[in-house]
Amino acid sequence: MPDLKQSSINIYNWFERRLGLGGPIIEAAEHEVPANTSSWWYVFGSAATVVLVLQVMTGIMLALVYAPTAGHAWSSLQFLDHNVRLGWFLRAMHGWGSDFMIAIVLIHMAQVFLFGAYKFPRELTWIIGVFLLLLTLGMAFTGQVLRFDQDAYWGLGIGASIASRVPFVGGWLVDLMLGGPIIAGPTLSRFFALHVFVIPGILLACVGLHVWMVLRLGINDWPMPGRLVKKSTYEREYHELTEKTGIPFVPDAAWKDAIFAAAIMLSVIACALWFGPFGPTGQPDPTIIETAPKPDFAFLWIYAVLAYLPPSLETPVLFIAPVLGIGAMLLLPLVSGEGEKHWSRRPVAVLMVAVIAVTLGAFTRLGTYTPWSPVMNAWSSLSTPAAYLTHRTPLEREGAVVLQNKQCRNCHSIGGEGGLRGPALDTIASRMTEDQIIRQVLQGDGNMPAYGNALNPSETTALVRFLMTLRDDNVPPAIDASRRLASSGTAHPNSQSTH
Known part of the structure; x- marks a missing residue:
């Protein structure tokens, strides 16, 4: 045993002498944080990172079997489900991991907003977090398309028709998305490249920058009523608080993160075992148009909203409301970078989160049974007058x-x-x-x-x-x-x- 221990030390020293990564990693893990940040409310960011690692690992293993061609994508998923040992479980882990990651990121964004963690000096951390949310949703959408089943085929057609409404560049966007005016061979190749290379690359870069900024600027201290954020004094007050009550992140604060991340992983495994993978439904067939395509869970609320909107309001809601919403999120820390952080002193913020949560929940519930077109009185057997x-x-x-x-x-x-x-x-x-x-x-x-x-x-x-x-x-x-x-x-x- 002593020889084995000494050999391990020698191997570590060999790599450390050449890479020099051990010291910075240990320093980052043991950096001090205010004691009041050791809370169950501060575990969502690390849990999202753990699920992201799960998505990368399962995605790599799925890519070894998946065939990104219009003629073989559906059959390769059938092969994974029925011919590869635990292939169905791997797909289920990847699918449920996506849903859990979206939910955790949304909760994390709401917690950061309520705790005022977007204020000085963490404005850029919040802005990068907004882009991480959008990239996570992009991963979910492109992943659904890669199933290339009947739902994905017609759902993509609806998405393309929506993109075509964008003023001036609508046609160009459709060609860029589909590789032409219709869904064909190049379409799946483009979405595979987006899902496997483009979006993950940007996502991982943003995650690295996000983590670096958290280490550099520190974890947001627990908000206290009446403790205002002022650019002239906040950094000095934060360092004083860390010096007085600071604890090493590992292990004193990180154990809650580890427990919560483990619980999330167990939940993903349980859902994968119990519910199985998402799809694929029927093989994509453009001659079968009586399908009722529905998106995955994260986009059901959009599906329901569009179903209930009159056609005259669809374009404004689709293209004006998202731009205003994302713009407001990006501008939030720039126009409200100082002041009160505690939620009890910010009732408007609490009301906004409550209204958004209830609205998303209600429309998601409606989306489980709302058809795309709620006014469909005809039937295929109805003869022409x-x-x-x-x-x-x-x-x-x-x-x-x-x-x-x-x-x-x-x-x-x-x-x-x-x-x-x-x-x-x-x-x-x-x-x-x-x-x-x-x-x-x-x-x-x-x-x-x-x-x-x-x-x-x-x-x-x-x-x-x-x-x-x-x-x-x-x-x-x-x-x-x-x-x-x-x-x-x-x-x-x-x-x-x-x-």
């Missing part, structure tokens, strides 16, 4: 059958019957040209996903021919004014030459 089939050619009647079989009337009405989510189709040909209808069907726009992969060319032709018959009596079909102008411009010289 006979008045819309008379005096139609066989090809146009075939288009009516396509309209029925593809469940277009779940969102669109004809003759007052059908869904109200999208515009009525009774006069569509008087509002849109044939080219515009083709583009809308194949590439989508606004709230309508792209159906380019759900229709073959003959079905598209028949559907568009039928839609072009839907206009009021004595109303000509819509025409492209720019083409008419161009046509008249080219004819004008000829008309002059004949006179």
Whole structure:
């Protein structure tokens, strides 16, 4: 045993002499913190870091088997679930770890906000924390897409249709996200790169910077009523408090972090064993459009909000509210970097956290059973009214059958019957040209996903021919004014030459 101990010491000294990491790590672990920070309220940051390590480790092992191609992604997950020993458990750990990490980061952000830990000198620590929250949500979204099941396929289509509404750059964003106007082979490759390389790289860099700033600036002391934060005196007061009541972080303060992190890990394991992995649901099939895609738990509240919003309010809520919310979080420490930290002296802050928590909880609950389109009165078996089939050619009647079989009337009405989510189709040909209808069907726009992969060319032709018959009596079909102008411009010289 003495020889083994001496050998271990020699190996450690060999590496330490060359790397010099042992001293700084020990110094960081034993740095003194105010005794009042040894609290169960200060354990969420370290727990989030532990879960992040779990996500990295399980993600690496999953990447050894996962095939990031549109043709093999779904089957590789089936192989993991049924042919790899404990493959299903590995997937379950990764999936539940994602949900736990989001929940812990949200609670940590709320605790930091209530404790005033975003105030001087920790403004940048808070700002980096906001980006860590956004990156964590980005990891969850891209991870859901990588399942590439029926929910992920159509959920991604809805996400792309939302991105297309961004002013000026909407089309560019869709091409960047999908690798083209529709979901195809390049789409999964891009999301795999985002989920495995881009977002984790930025996330780990931000975590390292975040931890460094906590070590440099110290852990936020327990807020006391009446103890105001002043830039001129706070750092001196903090150092005096640390000198009087300071305890080494390891082991005096870190044991609570270790216990809580262990409890979280056991909870993740329990959920993985009991509930199993998330998906994959049905194999992605663009010809099956009667699916009701739902996002993962972290995004259910967005799903419910969109389901209840009238279409006219969707774009403002989607693009104005998030920008204002994120902007407010980033500006918070810059406009409120001094003053009272204790929550009892900040009732508005407590009310804000309570309202946000209740709202997120309520909409998440609603999202478990709320459909994407709450006003869907039609059904796939509902036939097209006979008045819309008379005096139609066989090809146009075939288009009516396509309209029925593809469940277009779940969102669109004809003759007052059908869904109200999208515009009525009774006069569509008087509002849109044939080219515009083709583009809308194949590439989508606004709230309508792209159906380019759900229709073959003959079905598209028949559907568009039928839609072009839907206009009021004595109303000509819509025409492209720019083409008419161009046509008249080219004819004008000829008309002059004949006179």
